[in-house]
Amino acid sequence: MSHRVALVVNPTSGKGLGQVLGAQTRQLLLEAGHEVVDVSGSDYHEARDRGRGAVDSGADTVVVVGGDGMVHLGVNLCAGTSTRLAVVAAGTGNDFARNLGLPVRDARSAVALLTDGRTRRIDLGRVSNGVGGETWFGGVLGAGFDAVVNARAQRMRWPHGQMRYNLAVLRELPVFRPIPYAIELDGRRIETRAMLVAVANTTSFGGGMRVCPDADVTDGLFDVMIVHALSIAAFLRVFPKVYSGTHITHPAVEIQRARRVRLEASGIHSQADGEMFADLPIDAEVVPGALRVVTPKEVLS
Numbered sequence: 093m094s095h096r097v098a099l100v101v102n103p104t105s106g107k108g109l110g111q112v113l114g115a116q117t118r119q120l121l122l123e124a125g126h127e128v129v130d131v132s133g134s135d136y137h138e139a140r141d142r143g144r145g146a147v148d149s150g151a152d153t154v155v156v157v158g159g160d161g162m163v164h165l166g167v168n169l170c171a172g173t174s175t176r177l178a179v180v181a182a183g184t185g186n187d188f189a190r191n192l193g194l195p196v197r198d199a200r201s202a203v204a205l206l207t208d209g210r211t212r213r214i215d216l217g218r219v220s221n222g223v224g225g226e227t228w229f230g231g232v233l234g235a236g237f238d239a240v241v242n243a244r245a246q247r248m249r250w251p252h253g254q255m256r257y258n259l260a261v262l263r264e265l266p267v268f269r270p271i272p273y274a275i276e277l278d279g280r281r282i283e284t285r286a287m288l289v290a291v292a293n294t295t296s297f298g299g300g301m302r303v304c305p306d307a308d309v310t311d312g313l314f315d316v317m318i319v320h321a322l323s324i325a326a327f328l329r330v331f332p333k334v335y336s337g338t339h340i341t342h343p344a345v346e347i348q349r350a351r352r353v354r355l356e357a358s359g360i361h362s363q364a365d366g367e368m369f370a371d372l373p374i375d376a377e378v379v380p381g382a383l384r385v386v387t388p389k390e391v392l393s
């Protein structure tokens with residue numbers, strides 16, 4: 093069965109792998125008989141505008157080639173519409189793809205899912221900060237140490253890949269201090285000093301950091317992780333455990349579930365799906381089944 097496909101490629105993803113897989117993806121889509129319109133732009137905003145035009149014109153599927161930032165674009169194009177999102181994971185971390193059991197750095201297998209896979213509905217997070225309007229995220233929204241590190245990493249030109257994030261962590265740790273937060277979970281207010289707060293739809297971000305290892309994209313709830321105030325030495329002991337998900341046993345780590353979350357903190361910027369997001373305060377809510385996404389036939393884990 094052929095589809096009307098809007099293709100969006102980030103050629104710089106994965107140290108240039110995006111460009112290679114983007115060309116492969118286009119050829120594979122055409123060989124499969126799909127009608128392909130390339131809506132890639134010179135920057136994020138142009139690609140977003142062209143992608144919206146394609147969705148409004150009735151595209152069946154948006155195919156994004158890149159990392160979690162491109163997934164973020166695709167999520168915001170397809171959220172709340174009948175257009176499906178398909179992902180050709182070509183980034184460094186590819187957390188969204190890994191969470192959904194999608195092929196990674198394999199254009200042929202990813203394109204084959206358009207006909208051999210299935211379309212599943214998953215939850216999304218919808219965020220309002222009262223100024224910038226509503227924005228969607230598919231993975232994890234973080235506000236705290238992670239967002240500070242992400243901002244520094246995006247300013248760095250060297251090194252590339254995961255090492256850039258690791259170096260940003262080392263540079264931020266000596267100067268970082270716990271942040272005073274007010275957190276509302278379905279109306280219940282918590283005031284605390286914390287290292288970070290993560291609002292998770294999927295389990296991981298940052299290239300495999302399993303911040304909320306039990307998060308489920310179909311349960312209609314966020315998993316909210318709060319890392320309460322720690323000394324830098326204690327934080328250094330806890331931080332490596334996030335890759336295995338065993339950090340959740342530490343007494344300073346709290347995980348709650350909620351459908352609606354409000355985060356308040358002074359001077360704090362958030363990140364979501366690895367992209368710079370909105371200044372706090374923000375309000376986030378789960379919208380069940382808001383995204384139709386192409387996945388393997390196997391049940392999502």
